[in-house]
Amino acid sequence: MIKDEPTRVLTPYIFDEFFESGLSAENSPFLEPSSKRFGKNISLKASLVGGAFLAISFVLLMNGLTSLSHLFLIFVYFLTGMESLIGAIEDLIQLEVNIDVLMVLAAFLSILIGSGLEGGLLLVLFSFSGAMEKAVTAKAKSALSGLRALSPTIAYSVQVDGSIIERSVRDIQVGESILVKAGEVVPLDGEVIAGDSSVNLVHLTGENLPAPKKVGDIVPSGARNLDGTLTLKVSHNSTESTLARLIKLITEAQESKPRLQWWIDRLSQGYALSIIFASFAFALLLPFISSEPYLGREGSIYRALAFLIAASPCALVIAIPMGYLSAISCCARKGILLKGGIILDALSSCKKIAFDKTGTLTKAELQVMDARFLKQKKASLETLLQIGLSLEQNAVHPIALAICTLAKQKNLTPLPLEGFRVLPGLGVEAQINGHKAYVGRPEGLHLNIAAEWLEAQKKGQILSVIAYDEDVLLLSFEDTPREHMKELMIRLKERFHIKTLILTGDHKESANRIASLVGIDEVYAELKPEEKLNRVALLADTEGLAMVGDGINDAPALARATVGISMGQVGSSSAVDASDIVLLHDNIELLDWLYAKAKSTRFIIAQNVIIAFGAILIASTLALFGIVPLWLAVILHEGGTVIVGLNSLRLLKS
Numbered sequence: 163m164i165k166d167e168p169t170r171v172l173t174p175y176i177f178d179e180f181f182e183s184g185l186s187a188e189n190s191p192f193l194e195p196s197s198k199r200f201g202k203n204i205s206l207k208a209s210l211v212g213g214a215f216l217a218i219s220f221v222l223l224m225n226g227l228t229s230l231s232h233l234f235l236i237f238v239y240f241l242t243g244m245e246s247l248i249g250a251i252e253d254l255i256q257l258e259v260n261i262d263v264l265m266v267l268a269a270f271l272s273i274l275i276g277s278g279l280e281g282g283l284l285l286v287l288f289s290f291s292g293a294m295e296k297a298v299t300a301k302a303k304s305a306l307s308g309l310r311a312l313s314p315t316i317a318y319s320v321q322v323d324g325s326i327i328e329r330s331v332r333d334i335q336v337g338e339s340i341l342v343k344a345g346e347v348v349p350l351d352g353e354v355i356a357g358d359s360s361v362n363l364v365h366l367t368g369e370n371l372p373a374p375k376k377v378g379d380i381v382p383s384g385a386r387n388l389d390g391t392l393t394l395k396v397s398h399n400s401t402e403s404t405l406a407r408l409i410k411l412i413t414e415a416q417e418s419k420p421r422l423q424w425w426i427d428r429l430s431q432g433y434a435l436s437i438i439f440a441s442f443a444f445a446l447l448l449p450f451i452s453s454e455p456y457l458g459r460e461g462s463i464y465r466a467l468a469f470l471i472a473a474s475p476c477a478l479v480i481a482i483p484m485g486y487l488s489a490i491s492c493c494a495r496k497g498i499l500l501k502g503g504i505i506l507d508a509l510s511s512c513k514k515i516a517f518d519k520t521g522t523l524t525k526a527e528l529q530v531m532d533a534r535f536l537k538q539k540k541a542s543l544e545t546l547l548q549i550g551l552s553l554e555q556n557a558v559h560p561i562a563l564a565i566c567t568l569a570k571q572k573n574l575t576p577l578p579l580e581g582f583r584v585l586p587g588l589g590v591e592a593q594i595n596g597h598k599a600y601v602g603r604p605e606g607l608h609l610n611i612a613a614e615w616l617e618a619q620k621k622g623q624i625l626s627v628i629a630y631d632e633d634v635l636l637l638s639f640e641d642t643p644r645e646h647m648k649e650l651m652i653r654l655k656e657r658f659h660i661k662t663l664i665l666t667g668d669h670k671e672s673a674n675r676i677a678s679l680v681g682i683d684e685v686y687a688e689l690k691p692e693e694k695l696n697r698v699a700l701l702a703d704t705e706g707l708a709m710v711g712d713g714i715n716d717a718p719a720l721a722r723a724t725v726g727i728s729m730g731q732v733g734s735s736s737a738v739d740a741s742d743i744v745l746l747h748d749n750i751e752l753l754d755w756l757y758a759k760a761k762s763t764r765f766i767i768a769q770n771v772i773i774a775f776g777a778i779l780i781a782s783t784l785a786l787f788g789i790v791p792l793w794l795a796v797i798l799h800e801g802g803t804v805i806v807g808l809n810s811l812r813l814l815k816s
């Protein structure tokens with residue numbers, strides 16, 4: 163007997179659970195709502211206020227109020243420059259010279275040459291572009307934040323005496339029992355040991371439909387319990403639960419860096435040092451080359467400072483990560499998890515896509531394709547199907563489900579049974595109205611159906627029989643393709659000229675049947691796991707191959723392919739771990755959308771790099787030769803950063 167009221171024995175929320183979550187301060191459970199509202203987008207607010215103060219300072223200076231103008235300028239430097247200054251000092255202590263150091267150096271050196279307003283403009287624009295980058299990053303990480311917000315921190319632990327104790331999910335171990343009430347989110351994976359309810363898996367699979375759960379069913383963490391109460395026996399602890407694995411996948415995707423981004427990051431420190439030294443060299447040597455003075459608006463120091471600002475690669479540094487983060491976020495909203503932006507690059511280069519058959523191209527759900535009598539004395543087809551429904555109504559075997567589905571389509575109802583028993587490896591039997599009834603493999607009745615068996619093999623079908631007294635009905639079953647597969651193959655070929663393949667261990671006849679139904683180009687059937695792996699390796703090395711699969715036997719091929727894509731709902735954990743992309747709710751029909759997203763990501767990031775390099779080259783050249791003043795060099799420089807950021811936002815669109 164379970165007691166209703168839980169006893170709280172631990173603090174419900176510990177500090178490190180929040181700090182390890184990676185959420186921003188505005189989401190902290192330790193802050194008042196008013197403080198959260200104030201802290202939301204604080205960097206953007208500071209840059210906007212700093213911009214207003216800069217405008218006031220400029221107006222005051224134009225009206226001769228120099229002292230008051232300088233006062234507002236101090237506020238500008240404080241609001242928009244202190245965070246960067248502190249960060250630059252920390253970097254210098256660690257002997258690291260980067261873009262932030264470059265910007266702070268340029269801004270504060272401008273004061274020494276009487277260009278405080280230009281320095282303030284640089285800090286305002288730099289702060290604004292940084293705030294925009296944070297906003298884009300936060301939006302790109304929305305899928306992760308949503309999952310973290312969904313993840314409960316406490317669970318109701320059921321004790322041996324039936325009492326309920328409220329405990330942190332971290333303290334609950336595998337094998338313990340937890341209670342999940344109606345309306346609550348399931349905190350840990352578990353098997354139902356008591357209760358009956360429906361759960362919503364929309365956050366995990368994208369399917370916004372109730373899924374019934376009864377004793378013996380597995381319920382993943384993150385599912386929302388809709389109506390009844392469930393008692394679960396925990397199967398995974400908090401670090402290995404379904405929700406924790408999804409959070410880990412998204413985190414890895416956001417933290418992994420494509421090759422180009424790694425190259426830019428490694429280049430930035432050496433680049434920053436080079437620009438600083440070049441600026442000092444220009445400041446010292448330009449008077450000897452062009453007889454320019456050191457000081458003044460046309461002086462070498464002023465030009466060198468303008469060059470220092472214009473040559474800072476801020477736009478280049480954010481061009482790549484903002485683009486990939488936006489694309490990853492867009493895919494996550496579609497229920498597609500990517501283990502890094504580099505996966506998009508790899509996918510866009512693939513010229514072939516290979517599919518496993520069962521469970522990937524097909525529903526892994528059998529359907530009755532033919533029903534014919536081997537022996538018929540007095541029973542009708544409906545009578546035999548009613549017998550099959552009666553014996554199989556509580557079974558979960560695919561054949562049993564197919565028989566029950568067909569019987570219910572004909573509005574048949576089960577009959578009472580007597581002496582029901584299971585025949586291991588064969589089927590089930592019972593007495594109905596005093597006569598023997600049997601459902602199962604033909605071998606259980608010692609029937610000679612060699613011709614029918616050969617015909618079924620050619621069609622890739624499975625056979626079963628329903629027998630009642632002297633009447634025997636032979637049923638043929640086939641696995642049916644997923645919906646919209648044929649349309650998907652057409653889109654892949656017409657839009658991207660992708661060749662499609664089936665790689666399966668199933669019979670050749672069955673593979674050919676599915677290939678013809680959905681429009682697959684090439685079929686490789688009856689493959690052993692090592693043969694499938696060798697075929698994948700060959701295609702990946704020569705042409706670029708994306709592999710889609712769901713089973714444990716697919717894991718090696720998924721890991722070896724150029725890009726491995728697993729089915730998140732029906733797929734095994736091994737396949738999910740080995741893959742690069744996880745289709746959370748098995749939405750394989752979105753493969754062409756994903757391929758288009760990979761192509762557009764590559765194109766937009768190429769645009770970003772060109773824009774960033776162009777802004778640097780144009781602005782730095784014009785500034786060095788004195789063609790543009792310092793304030794215009796600042797606008798050209800930060801303008802490129804803003805354009806790159808806005809261009810990256812295009813990838814957030816579905």
